[in-house]
Amino acid sequence: MGSLPKESTQDKQAVLPLVPGRFVQLGSRFFTKLMPTPLQAPPKWVAVNKSLAKELGLDDHFFDSKQVLLALAGNGSVDKDSANECDANDEGVNGQTYYGHTPLATVYSGHQFGAWAGQLGDGRAILLGESLDQYGEWQEWQLKGAGKTPYSRFGDGRAVLRSSIREYLCSEAMYALGIPTTRALALVTSEDKVYREEVETAAIVTRVAPSFIRxxxxxxxxxxxxxxxxxxxxxxxxxxxxxxxxxxxxxxxxxxxxxxxxxxxxxxxxxxxxxxxxxxxxxxxxxxxxxxxxxxxxxxxxxxxxxxxxxxxxxxxxxxxxxxxxxxxxxxxxxxxxxxxxxxxxxxxxxxxxxxxxxxxxxxxFRQKIGLQQAHPTDASLIHDMLSTLQPYQVDFSLFFRELAKVKLSSLDENGQVQIPSSLSALFKAHHLGNFQRWFSLYIKRLQQENSDDNRREQAMNRINPIYVLRNYLLQQAIEKAEQGDFSEVNRLQQCMADPFTEKQAFADYAQEPPLWAAEICVSCSS
Structure with missing residues (x-):
């Protein structure tokens, strides 16, 4: 899934398997037709999603075509003859591919931070069209970062590499967690410069969803x-x-x-x-x-x-x-x-x-997260009290549930004495666990009332509680390498987050508490 395609000298006529899409039926009040702004420097792959490509019914060599790379970089044309005049295997800056129809940007408005912001719209996103996936469902393809549109306001319509890596990886991480989300098919970059707080590198994410209507x-x-x-x-x-x-x-x-x-x-x-x-x-x-x-x-x-x-x-x-x-x-x-x-x-x-x-x-x-099989009127308070006990100790949210899955009913003996496993108590970084110890005793009693089986409960909890989550410090490490031209960590994270529930020795470093410097990472709207 994360490996980059080999560049091919074949398929000079390759085009994306897209039709204009149903949104066009709404008429010109809803969108503006326009072409993406081509990247000036030659584009290159950062990452590709072969798993999603398969779901979209694309063949195994889809990403091997230089024409596809150009298309997903925004270097497309609706003039087939013009596109064919360019050698798509030339490393020059003018290579184009044939889209077959004109893409579009949609108009919308909205409230931002609670205040009416007026007209907004796809300021840096361009809808390429739609394709049928292998399940017979229509999926829209959208380029994010493909240049200025009538809705860009004062923006340049570009996206930078760091924010594009974050979107690409998290789209797929959320999908693997079972959470409804847009998807990410590919991530492209070039040496084009984008000006934010500092000069950064341009990138484009190909996003996929049944619809991007908001x-x-x-x-x-x-x-x-x-x-x-x-x-x-x-x-x-x-x-x-x-x-x-x-x-x-x-x-x-x-x-x-x-x-x-x-x-x-x-x-x-x-x-x-x-x-x-x-x-x-x-x-x-x-x-x-x-x-x-x-x-x-x-x-x-x-x-x-x-x-x-x-x-x-x-x-x-x-x-x-x-x-x-x-x-x-x-x-x-x-x-x-x-x-x-x-x-x-x-x-x-x-x-x-x-x-x-x-x-x-x-x-x-949350019942699933803590291994409960039956609903009970006290569930809301049990869950609320659990979270309240975590707050003052700064307990790692994800690792807590993985460690909780390991507890045994024998943690509470016949005399009512509770013994918290050392691997769980270590997350609290405290000698006196106070309220948590009281909560833990109630929790074990609840499990005993359900005649919970330790092994089955652990397996069930580990199927819903991820051991790997896309933490900001992991993203920052991948971004810093990528900005030096090394995309290996992006692809390694993609591979790991595709199955966040199964512990693997190869990704042991991703299953740790974050380092102290992680708290200093600043993520803002420009990210």
Whole structure:
């Protein structure tokens, strides 16, 4: 999966297996057709995703074609003769490939950090088209970092290597964790320079998803009072992505209810693995309940409910513990868009289902994380108390659950004395475990009540609790090597995160607590 393709001198006529896509049916009010801005320096692969390529029905040699490399670098043309005049195997800067149709950038609006930001749009993303995957489902292909669009505002439309590595790797890491997400097919770079706080290297990620439609697409037309376009968009999403809702008494209400449920369950998944999105603006919320737009994200190292992963988030709006509430806030903004289509009473009633959907999924996931087989009225307090005991000790969130899986029912003897395993207590870095010891005693008693089997419980817990997560310090190490032209650590991380639950000796260094310097890593909206 992580190995880079060999460059081939064959297939000069290779093109991407794409059609313009269904989004084009919506009409010009929804997008602008344009070509990506070609990279000036010769592009090269950083990483490719052969596993996803197989799911997309691509052949084993797809990435070997220089034409494919050019296409996914944004160096494409809709003029076949012009593209064919260029030698795609020439290392010069003018090589092109044939797209077959003109790509597009979509328009949307949104709320950013709680304030209305007005018109936004695909400022550095360009939709190449769609293809059918091996399951018969349509998948959109999008280049992120492919140059300026009419929606770039004051930006250059480019992405830098460090942020592109972060998006590429986390898209696939989240997928392997079983969390709904956009995917990443390939990562390309060149020597083109991009100007941020300092001069950096350009890169382009090929993103894949059933749709990249966001809450912000609806907000855009609602803000303009363009009910006709709003309804057209709703009908489009309903027909293509929520067909099961079409026959309901009010199809729009049924669709909105499903969006609420998917969003609530998505954020419950985030909380269960300690994932912090960092920028939960409405324009970064998927209408399909996917994790989208990996910017200043982070996975919890030491457990901290108030952790802020985005250094641009000065007020802590998107802190870890705030994510469930912000999910609801964003859905209220979306509900306002549905007012022309659904009664306010129905919208309010649907919004009121959010909390139950979140809590049910959250409790179900955390029961699995701590090895419980049965639901019990005290589960919420048991889980809350567990997390509360971790906070003051700065216990590593991911490693805690892996060590908890190893405990035995015999940890609590017949006299009620509890013995915490040394490998678990070592995570607390303290001599007196106080509240945790009391919690641990209650936990073992609960397991005993269920007649829990130690071996089966450990296996089940290890199937949901990852031993490897994409920590910021691991990303930083990979980025620093990549910026020197060494992509080996990017590909090694990709290989490891493809199976985050199975412990492997080859990746033992990834299963450690982070070094002290990891706390100093600064990740902001420019990341």
């Amino acid at each position: 809450f912000g697409h609806f907000e855009h037309f609602a803000s303009l009072g363009d009910t006709a376009s709003l309804k057209q968009l709703a009908d489009f999403v309903l027909m293509h992505y929520y067909p099961e809702c079409v026959e309901q008494e009010n199809a729009y209400a049924a669709m909105f209810a499903e969006i609420v449920k998917r969003t609530a369950e998505l954020i419950a998944h985030w909380q269960s693995v300690g994932f912090c999105h960092g920028v939960m603006n409405t324009d970064n919320m998927s209408i399909l309940g996917l994790t989208i737009d990996y910017g200043p994200y982070g996975f919890l190292d030491a457990y901290d409910a108030k952790h802020i992963c985005n250094h641009s988030d000065h007020q802590g709006r998107y802190a870890y513990q705030q994510q469930p509430y912000i999910g609801h806030w964003n859905l209220v903004r979306l509900a306002n868009c549905f007012v022309p289509l659904v009664s306010q009473e129905s919208l309010i009633a649907i919004l009121n289902t959010y909390r139950d959907s979140f809590e049910q999924k959250y409790l179900a996931l």
